[in-house]
Structure formats: C-alpha cells, structure tokens
Amino acid sequence: MAEYVIYETVAVLQINNPPLNVLSHHVRRQLMSGLQQALQDTAVRSIVIMGKGQIFTAGADVKEFGTEKALSDPSLPTLVEAVAASNKPVVTAFHGTTLGGGVALALASHYRLAASSVKIGLPEVEIGIVPTCGVSQRLPRLVGLQTAVQMIVSAQTMSAQQALTTGLLDKVVSGDLLSEAVGFAKSVEVQALADRRVGSRAVPGADTAEDVLDAARKRLVRRSRGAIAPLTCLQAIQASLLPFETGMKREAELGQYLWTSWQTGALRYAFLAERTVKRWYLPGNKTVNYRTAEPLVINSVGVLGAGTMGVGITICLLQAGLKVVLIEANKTQLDKAVTLIQRSLGGRSHSKQLSHQAMQLRATTDYRQLGEVDLVIEAVFEDLALKRKVFQQLDSVTKPQAILATNTSGLDIDKIASATQRPDKVIGTHFFSPANVMRLLENIYGRHTSPETIATAMQLGATIGKVGVLVGNCPGFVGNRMKGLNFTEAMFLLEEGAEPQDVDKVLEEFGFAMGPFRVSDLAGGDVHWRRRIQAGLTTEQGPPPNTPLLYRQGNRYCPLADMLCMQGRFGQKTGAGWYRYESGSRAALPDAVVHRLILKHRQDNGLQRRNISSQEIVERCLYPLINEGFRILEEGLAAGPQDIDVIFLLGFGWPRHTGGPMYYADKVVGLGILLRCLEKYRALHPRSAHWVPSSLLQTMATQGTSLTAWAAGSRL
Numbered sequence: 022m023a024e025y026v027i028y029e030t031v032a033v034l035q036i037n038n039p040p041l042n043v044l045s046h047h048v049r050r051q052l053m054s055g056l057q058q059a060l061q062d063t064a065v066r067s068i069v070i071m072g073k074g075q076i077f078t079a080g081a082d083v084k085e086f087g088t089e090k091a092l093s094d095p096s097l098p099t100l101v102e103a104v105a106a107s108n109k110p111v112v113t114a115f116h117g118t119t120l121g122g123g124v125a126l127a128l129a130s131h132y133r134l135a136a137s138s139v140k141i142g143l144p145e146v147e148i149g150i151v152p153t154c155g156v157s158q159r160l161p162r163l164v165g166l167q168t169a170v171q172m173i174v175s176a177q178t179m180s181a182q183q184a185l186t187t188g189l190l191d192k193v194v195s196g197d198l199l200s201e202a203v204g205f206a207k208s209v210e211v212q213a214l215a216d217r218r219v220g221s222r223a224v225p226g227a228d229t230a231e232d233v234l235d236a237a238r239k240r241l242v243r244r245s246r247g248a249i250a251p252l253t254c255l256q257a258i259q260a261s262l263l264p265f266e267t268g269m270k271r272e273a274e275l276g277q278y279l280w281t282s283w284q285t286g287a288l289r290y291a292f293l294a295e296r297t298v299k300r301w302y303l304p305g306n307k308t309v310n311y312r313t314a315e316p317l318v319i320n321s322v323g324v325l326g327a328g329t330m331g332v333g334i335t336i337c338l339l340q341a342g343l344k345v346v347l348i349e350a351n352k353t354q355l356d357k358a359v360t361l362i363q364r365s366l367g368g369r370s371h372s373k374q375l376s377h378q379a380m381q382l383r384a385t386t387d388y389r390q391l392g393e394v395d396l397v398i399e400a401v402f403e404d405l406a407l408k409r410k411v412f413q414q415l416d417s418v419t420k421p422q423a424i425l426a427t428n429t430s431g432l433d434i435d436k437i438a439s440a441t442q443r444p445d446k447v448i449g450t451h452f453f454s455p456a457n458v459m460r461l462l463e464n465i466y467g468r469h470t471s472p473e474t475i476a477t478a479m480q481l482g483a484t485i486g487k488v489g490v491l492v493g494n495c496p497g498f499v500g501n502r503m504k505g506l507n508f509t510e511a512m513f514l515l516e517e518g519a520e521p522q523d524v525d526k527v528l529e530e531f532g533f534a535m536g537p538f539r540v541s542d543l544a545g546g547d548v549h550w551r552r553r554i555q556a557g558l559t560t561e562q563g564p565p566p567n568t569p570l571l572y573r574q575g576n577r578y579c580p581l582a583d584m585l586c587m588q589g590r591f592g593q594k595t596g597a598g599w600y601r602y603e604s605g606s607r608a609a610l611p612d613a614v615v616h617r618l619i620l621k622h623r624q625d626n627g628l629q630r631r632n633i634s635s636q637e638i639v640e641r642c643l644y645p646l647i648n649e650g651f652r653i654l655e656e657g658l659a660a661g662p663q664d665i666d667v668i669f670l671l672g673f674g675w676p677r678h679t680g681g682p683m684y685y686a687d688k689v690v691g692l693g694i695l696l697r698c699l700e701k702y703r704a705l706h707p708r709s710a711h712w713v714p715s716s717l718l719q720t721m722a723t724q725g726t727s728l729t730a731w732a733a734g735s736r737l
C-alpha cells in the first residue's frame with residue numbers, strides 16, 4: 022500500500038509494499054488517491070513521494086505483467102502522467118534501489134532527491150521491454166542522449182554521485198531523507214513549475230545527436246546477436262528528439278512491439294527462472310526441500326588445489342567475507358596463487374574492505390590446517406582416482422561435521438563419497454570458469470547426500486553471489502551432459518560439408534557469444550581429449566585397436582578433434598586448434614591446415630560433401646541437446662525446465678533472449694515440430710542414439726502439453 026501523511030504544507034506519499042515496494046495495482050491505486058487528495062487539499066502546497074523499508078521501489082510489478090491487474094486503473098502510465106500534470110511541486114526522494122517505474126515517477130516529478138547510497142537503474146532491456154511511462158522521452162531531455170543510452174541500453178545502475186553529476190538528481194542528502202525531503206519541498210513551494218517539467222525541455226546537445234545515436238547503433242548491432250530489445254530501446258531514445266507528445270506515442274508503439282514479441286516472454290521467464298531455482302527440492306522426493314532442510318552455518322572454508330579453479334573459488338569466498346584456508350602441495354604454485362588472489366582483491370576501489378578480505382586467507386601446503394574449517398571445496402585435477410584419494414585424506418583431517426564438496430565437472434559423486442566415512446556430507450559443487458565471474462553453481466547431490474548438506478551448498482552459493490541449481494548425479498551432470506552433444510553434432514557437420522567457421526557463425530548469429538569450435542579452442546581441446554581417452558573412446562595414438570574410425574561404442578564418432586590433439590593443436594594456448602592464432606592474439610583465424618585435414622578425412626572415408634543450411638546447423642547442434650534435457654527431466658535429475666535453462670543461461674552462454682534450451686523448445690520451436698525434426702534426423706543418422714526422442718517429449722508433443730505449464734504445475 023501507500024501511506025499518506027501531512028507535514029504542515031507537505032503531503033508525503035510513502036510506498037509501503039515490502040520487500041521491494043513494487044508498484045503493484047493496489048500501490049498505484051493508493052498513490053493515485055493520495056495524489057488526488059493532496060491536489061485537492063488547499064492546505065497542501067507540495068508533495069513528496071518516497072518509499073518505506075529497504076528500497077524506494079524495484080519498479081513495475083513484473084509478476085502482474087500479462088494479467089488484467091497490469092492495465093487496471095490506474096495503470097502505471099496513468100499514475101506517472103498524473104504526477105507530471107500536478108500543479109503543486111512534486112519531489113521524489115529515493116533511497117536504496119530505484120528501478121524502472123520508480124525512475125519514471127522521479128522523471129515525471131518536478132524535483133529529485135536521493136540518499137547518498139542510492140542505486141538508480143533501468144533494467145527493462147534485460148526483461149526485453151522499453152522503459153515506458155515516459156522514461157525514454159524524459160531521461161534524454163534531463164541528462165542528454167549519451168547518458169540516457171548508457172543507462173537504458175546497458176541496464177547498469179548509477180550511484181547517487183553520478184546521478185547528481187549527470188543532472189538526474191537535484192540533490193543528494195546524507196541526513197534523514199524524510200525530513201530533508203520535507204524541508205526541500207517547502208523550499209520550492211513558491212517556485213514556478215513550468216521549467217521544472219522535464220517533458221517540456223529540449224534534449225541537450227541535439228546537434229551531435231545523430232553521431233551519438235549512430236555510434237550506439239553500430240555498437241549494438243555488433244553486440245545484440247539477435248536480441249531485439251537493445252536496438253528497439255535505442256529507437257525509443259531517438260524519438261525523444263521529436264516533440265514530446267509525438268515521442269510518447271512512438272515510445273508506446275515500440276513498447277507494444279516488444280511487449281508482443283516472443284523474446285520479451287523469454288527474458289521475463291529467464292528473470293523469474295533464476296529466482297525459482299532457489300526454491301529447490303529433490304525431484305524424486307519433494308519433502309526434501311528449501312523449506313524443510315536447514316543449512317549449517319559456514320564461517321570458514323578450505324579450498325584444496327590452487328589451480329585456475331581453486332584461485333577463482335577462493336576469490337569469491339573471500340569477497341563474500343568468509344575465511345579461507347587454501348591448500349596446495351606445490352609451494353611455487355601456492356605462492357603464485359596467493360599473488361593472483363591478492364591482486365584480484367586489491368584491484369578494486371574499496372581497497373580497505375578488500376584488503377581486510379585478503380587477510381582472511383591462510384595459504385599453506387599442510388593439509389592438517391583444514392582441521393577447523395566448516396566446509397572444504399576440493400578443486401584438484403579431474404581424475405576419479407586422485408579425487409578419491411584426496412577425499413580419503415580430507416575425511417581424516419577435517420572435523421567430523423565438516424562438509425566435503427568436490428568441484429568436479431562430471432565425475433560420479435557417489436564414487437567420490439564412498440572414499441569417505443561420511444557420504445552424507447559429500448556433495449558436488451560445480452563452479453564454472455572463471456569461477457569468480459560466472460554466476461552459476463551446479464550443485465550435485467549423491468545417493469547419500471543429506472538434506473542439510475544440500476541446503477548448506479545451496480546457501481553457500483547464495484552467500485557468494487551465485488545462482489545455485491540443484492541437480493542429480495549422472496556423467497557430466499546436467500550442463501556438460503547436454504552440452505557434449507552440441508559439439509558431437511558440430512563435428513559431424515564438418516564431415517558432411519561445413520567448415521568450423523560456418524558452424525560458429527550460424528550459432529553466433531543465433532545468439533551465442535562464441536560458436537562451439539571457438540569455445541573448444543578457448544577451453545583447450547586437450548581437456549575433452551583426456552576425457553575421451555579415459556572413457557576408452559580413443560587413445561593418444563588414435564582409435565583403440567580393432568575399432569572402426571567412424572564408430573565407437575555402438576555410436577557414430579568423429580575423430581577430427583582427436584586428430585587435432587594428436588598434432589598438439591589444443592587451441593589458443595598452443596596457438597592452433599580448430600583455428601590458428603597469431604602470437605598474442607585471441608582472434609580465431611580460419612586455418613588452411615584444418616581445411617585440408619577435414620578434406621582428407623572426408624576423402625579417405627568416402628564422406629560426401631554437401632551444402633548445409635543455417636537451419637540445419639541450428640537444428641543439428643541444438644536439438645539433440647534439448648532432447649537430452651527432456652531425458653534429464655524424465656530421469657528426475659532436475660526439478661524442472663527452469664533449472665536446466667538457468668544452467669545454460671548462466672553457465673554456457675545460451676542467448677538469454679531465447680529463454681534457455683527448454684523454453685526455446687517449448688515456446689519458440691514447438692514440441693511437435695521438435696519431435697518431427699528429431700525423427701527426421703533419427704532416420705538419416707540411425708547410428709547416433711541422441712536422435713531417439715525422449716519419451717517425455719513424445720508424450721508431451723502428442724498430447725499437446727506445454728512444458729512450461731507442466732513445470733509450473735509440478736513446482737513447489
């Protein structure tokens with residue numbers, strides 16, 4: 022609700038809708054009635070709009086979108102325009118965070134005040150919408166095109182000081198916001214309002230407008246990769262150069278265009294999915310869930326292994342204020358890691374706080390120093406025998422109640438847990454590289470992992486600012502199990518006629534930051550080569566004895582990646598992989614050596630080259646992965662499609678504007694079309710088991726069920 026209080030001649034309207042003061046219908050109704058009351062009351066000479074609680078407002082109520090409530094009177098645009106039309110000065114005073122609709126109210130007001138700690142932002146582009154309610158029209162008039170583009174298109178928040186410098190704020194206050202706002206409102210009661218109305222101003226610097234917009238457009242065309250919201254937002258900003266009323270009409274049209282696009286639905290879904298997965302439960306036993314399981318309190322964490330992952334994990338633990346004991350047997354490696362960690366923590370602006378964080382690190386070669394930690398994250402080399410040995414040691418040196426987590430990207434959690442006397446306290450915590458940057462934490466429970474251990478790992482993820490997704494134990498878990506198929510098919514496409522750059526280009530146009538071959542070169546082809554060797558699919562010298570070149574373990578197999586690795590072409594780190602790299606450069610250049618290798622491979626094996634369409638590349642690379650997602654749901658390894666989608670959005674660079682693989686299949690491709698496509702490729706490629714449609718997909722496609730509706734029904 023919104024509260025109405027009078028302070029002498031000032032009417033204060035306070036939004037009170039915890040926790041985030043979103044502008045839901047009941048809040049808008051009360052704000053509107055408060056505004057009307059203040060306008061009618063002759064004793065009131067000015068109006069202040071504020072928020073109670075932690076923040077001013079997170080903006081419009083996203084959960085109302087698409088429902089009748091969003092449009093019910095007063096809608097947000099109606100409320101904002103009523104503020105703009107007020108003939109008594111309106112002062113918006115904000116604190117905490119002010120987003121979207123909150124900024125719209127502020128821009129429609131005559132004055133803007135904020136607490137010094139405020140963060141102001143326009144996250145609309147991230148949920149695929151244009152900042153409406155006049156934001157795209159008033160903001161450029163107030164702060165200029167350059168800043169407006171920066172705020173609207175980048176969705177980055179601005180500090181109070183920046184907002185003051187750009188002219189968005191009239192004043193930053195450090196004392197009590199309510200009394201400062203009331204005092205300020207009184208001081209402007211006699212001021213004329215005409216030139217305080219942002220809508221009646223002209224955009225400053227109109228003579229350089231085209232240059233600013235052109236530069237932004239070029240940048241966005243390069244970066245958007247199929248996402249339509251950023252460029253549409255830019256068009257709305259451009260309309261601010263028109264007369265205000267015309268610009269407002271254009272803003273509404275563009276808003277409607279985005280609103281009805283499938284991408285907006287996908288982005289809104291992604292926003293909510295990231296929050297839904299926090300409410301975890303075991304797919305096979307819903308009684309074990311975030312409500313019933315209590316996490317242990319974690320104050321100190323041991324990290325075992327100071328390689329790239331260990332360093333990244335240590336940085337995010339320290340940044341969250343935890344004490345860390347970093348163990349590494351190799352002293353030189355340990356010293357190198359400490360330097361990296363200290364540099365990373367000290368390299369930011371709040372150096373006092375961060376040097377305190379760096380002081381929470383104890384780095385040692387001595388395992389016994391782990392005696393007092395509450396939880397250990399093991400990050401040694403990806404080798405089952407080694408990890409089992411390490412867990413045996415951890416079991417003997419840590420206190421009995423300590424949780425032992427393994428940062429494996431696909432090894433069997435139960436096999437690791439069985440090396441200890443406490444399998445209930447063993448869990449997988451799969452970080453993504455770089456661990457201090459990537460927001461995903463794939464948490465894997467084993468057969469004996471206790472609810473308390475799961476709750477603790479999920480809580481730890483939240484503490485260190487990650488989105489934890491809980492999944493079951495299977496080779497590769499959810500992410501790598503699905504992702505592997507994408508690369509498999511990408512290689513088959515090379516055998517059939519494509520070049521690495523063709524496949525990468527199509528998937529980059531689809532929205533991935535990098536295609537599978539560029540990703541492979543970045544990650545290092547040797548990592549997966551070692552895995553294939555361990556799995557008995559190949560050897561360092563080529564196919565295992567008596568094995569056909571193009572088939573392994575009953576399935577079609579492409580040996581091209583193995584051939585590159587046998588030549589020492591591991592990717593960027595060796596200067597050559599699927600592409601070649603000039604010294605010091607990360608630019609992937611098509612390589613005639615690879616071209617000839619593929620050509621010869623086709624000739625030697627009687628593989629016919631044909632033209633492959635972009636559509637086929639998308640279908641071949643993405644549909645098997647999606648089919649595997651359905652199998653994962655069928656096998657109860659993930660609670661719902663949201664969990665899978667979040668893993669791909671945050672861990673694998675899946676384009677956010679498509680919602681993630683499962684949402685894309687359900688809402689964009691359509692399950693019926695997906696099924697028919699899988700069947701078509703299954704007939705063409707009978708030796709690839711991944712084309713066999715999952716039975717869950719078959720049932721849903723035949724019954725016409727929507728995956729998202731099915732998931733919404735089953736979610737806790």
Ligand SMILES: C[C@H](O)[C@H](C)C(=O)SCCNC(=O)CCNC(=O)[C@H](O)C(C)(C)COP(=O)([O-])OP(=O)([O-])OC[C@H]1O[C@@H](n2cnc3c(N)ncnc32)[C@H](O)[C@@H]1OP(=O)([O-])[O-]
Nearest residue numbers: 043079080081082083084120121122125144152153154296
């Ligand atoms: C005119 C104008 O152009 C248009 C028309 C608009 O205004 S469009 C709307 C623009 N506003 C946004 O896009 C808001 C984006 N929100 C955020 O960036 C963050 O939420 C946050 C504010 C920085 C807080 O982060 P947090 O980490 O402390 O908590 P949380 O876990 O994220 O959120 C806690 C709970 O609040 C829910 N929530 C957050 N923002 C919400 C919103 N705007 N509407 C409804 N629910 C919201 C969220 O789903 C979760 O619910 P549940 O899952 O627990 O049921």
